[in-house]
Amino acid sequence: MSKESFKVKVGLAEMLKGGVIMDVTNLEQAKIAEDAGAVSVMALERIPSDIRKDGGVARMSNPHMIKEIQDNVSIPVMAKCRIGHFAEAQILEALEVDFIDESEVLTTADEHAHVDKHPFKVPFVCGARNLGEALRRINEGAALIRTKGEAGSGNIVEAVRHMKMITSQIIELQDADLLEKAEEFRVPLALVKEVAKNQKLTVPNFAAGGIATPADASLMMQLGAETVFVGSGIFKSQDPSERAHAVVKAVTHFKSAKDVLTASYDLKDAMKGILMTDIPEDEKFSNRGD
Amino acid sequence: MIGVLALQGNFDSHIKILKKINLKHKLVKTSDDLSYVDGLIIPGGESTTITNLLRKNHSLVDGINKLSKKKPILGSCAGLILMSKESNDLRVHNFAFLDVTTSRNAYGRQVHSFEAKINVKDGSISSDIDVLFIRAPKIDKINNGVEVLATFQEEVVAVRQGIHIGISCHPELLNETLLHEICFKGKHEIS
Numbered sequence: 001m002s003k004e005s006f007k008v009k010v011g012l013a014e015m016l017k018g019g020v021i022m023d024v025t026n027l028e029q030a031k032i033a034e035d036a037g038a039v040s041v042m043a044l045e046r047i048p049s050d051i052r053k054d055g056g057v058a059r060m061s062n063p064h065m066i067k068e069i070q071d072n073v074s075i076p077v078m079a080k081c082r083i084g085h086f087a088e089a090q091i092l093e094a095l096e097v098d099f100i101d102e103s104e105v106l107t108t109a110d111e112h113a114h115v116d117k118h119p120f121k122v123p124f125v126c127g128a129r130n131l132g133e134a135l136r137r138i139n140e141g142a143a144l145i146r147t148k149g150e151a152g153s154g155n156i157v158e159a160v161r162h163m164k165m166i167t168s169q170i171i172e173l174q175d176a177d178l179l180e181k182a183e184e185f186r187v188p189l190a191l192v193k194e195v196a197k198n199q200k201l202t203v204p205n206f207a208a209g210g211i212a213t214p215a216d217a218s219l220m221m222q223l224g225a226e227t228v229f230v231g232s233g234i235f236k237s238q239d240p241s242e243r244a245h246a247v248v249k250a251v252t253h254f255k256s257a258k259d260v261l262t263a264s265y266d267l268k269d270a271m272k273g274i275l276m277t278d279i280p281e282d283e284k285f286s287n288r289g290d
Numbered sequence: 291m292i293g294v295l296a297l298q299g300n301f302d303s304h305i306k307i308l309k310k311i312n313l314k315h316k317l318v319k320t321s322d323d324l325s326y327v328d329g330l331i332i333p334g335g336e337s338t339t340i341t342n343l344l345r346k347n348h349s350l351v352d353g354i355n356k357l358s359k360k361k362p363i364l365g366s367c368a369g370l371i372l373m374s375k376e377s378n379d380l381r382v383h384n385f386a387f388l389d390v391t392t393s394r395n396a397y398g399r400q401v402h403s404f405e406a407k408i409n410v411k412d413g414s415i416s417s418d419i420d421v422l423f424i425r426a427p428k429i430d431k432i433n434n435g436v437e438v439l440a441t442f443q444e445e446v447v448a449v450r451q452g453i454h455i456g457i458s459c460h461p462e463l464l465n466e467t468l469l470h471e472i473c474f475k476g477k478h479e480i481s
Contacts, residue, residue: 008404011463014300014302017299018296036342074379098425099400249343
């Protein structure tokens with residue numbers, strides 16, 4: 001795929017900046033999200049916290065459910081495919097979803113390779129815990145990177161870890177042997193050089209995985225995220241619409257503590273959340289894919 | 291100094307363009323941020339999201355309306371929809387700085403987004419510039435007092451009314467500065 005068409009893919013990611021992308025499981029939730037000011041919705045049958053609870057194999061959502069949402073909201077609609085499951089990705093492209101999330105939240109389909117994203121016209125977003133992962137995904141054709149965080153946990157600790165890791169590893173490139181780094185990250189030297197020079201990823205960098213409150217959203221924006229994904233945090237709370245409005249406001253005005261305070265003021269309880277020590281290592285979504 | 295509305299959207303890429311043409315910029319999130327600006331950019335993004343945030347801030351809407359009487363405003367994509375007098379989506383705020391009718395996502399979903407060259411014509415300027423159409427709107431109807439600034443395949447893709455300019459696509463994503471220069475630097479000749 002030509003460089004020009006890659007720009008078209010990154011172009012949509014640019015449009016989503018300064019916004020909130022919300023997980024929704026049905027049309028009603030999608031409309032609540034759109035009315036609250038979401039820039040995009042992620043259509044999936046079960047939100048991550050329920051996938052975690054239910055167990056079993058988590059696959060691409062039913063196309064019928066995705067289509068119903070596409071037909072009734074005007075904002076971009078994203079959907080998830082399993083890591084390495086290029087046939088699911090092809091179906092989502094045929095359905096004309098606006099963005100495909102090759103997601104660790106679903107059960108991994110290929111333990112050795114991610115989807116080759118270059119041949120697709122639809123842009124992909126992929127999760128990353130560190131700079132190496134982010135660059136491998138970009139090299140495979142991802143037009144947008146998000147932190148993995150720990151989806152469905154309602155706990156921001158992993159998203160913070162991943163965002164700070166990526167930021168500090170980019171700074172470290174300034175004094176590093178870039179050829180060595182390219183080998184370590186298993187990506188072309190030219191990509192490492194570009195990131196070292198611009199001191200930022202070559203595609204937008206969003207936050208995801210554990211964001212539950214306006215304060216969490218503000219924190220991730222202040223740590224350098226350009227937009228936030230909110231998964232279970234909104235529709236697992238007691239007041240989804242109010243919380244959705246509040247997180248949107250907190251992202252726009254993330255630097256103004258007064259505005260984030262106003263946004264937070266009348267909210268009811270957030271989702272309960274899980275401690276990382278209570279999730280067995282082999283059940284952590286963020287360990288899937290490298 | 292040019293203000294860039296930064297409620298949501300691709301305000302970054304417009305700031306890059308302002309830097310490239312040596313204009314200072316200021317992020318605009320509240321009405322206070324509009325003081326001392328000599329113009330405003332309303333970027334692309336989601337027009338429903340930007341509307342939602344504008345509706346929570348009446349003083350900002352009033353401030354932008356007031357600014358429009360004296361200072362140039364440039365809008366791209368969602369910015370064009372917000373600046374138009376009428377759009378096909380009644381949920382979206384219309385500042386009515388441009389007497390045009392627009393329709394959202396008129397080319398379809400993201401798989402139908404594309405790169406193109408558009409022809410910009412203004413006085414002695416006639417220049418092809420590179421742009422991206424990202425889930426772009428269309429200008430369906432232009433009324434009295436609206437000039438056509440650019441076309442693509444015989445469709446109007448940029449307009450001017452008085453001092454204000456609206457563009458349905460994104461020259462700023464491909465580092466094209468011409469329309470920003472025309473709007474904020476009164477560029478009339480090829481330099």
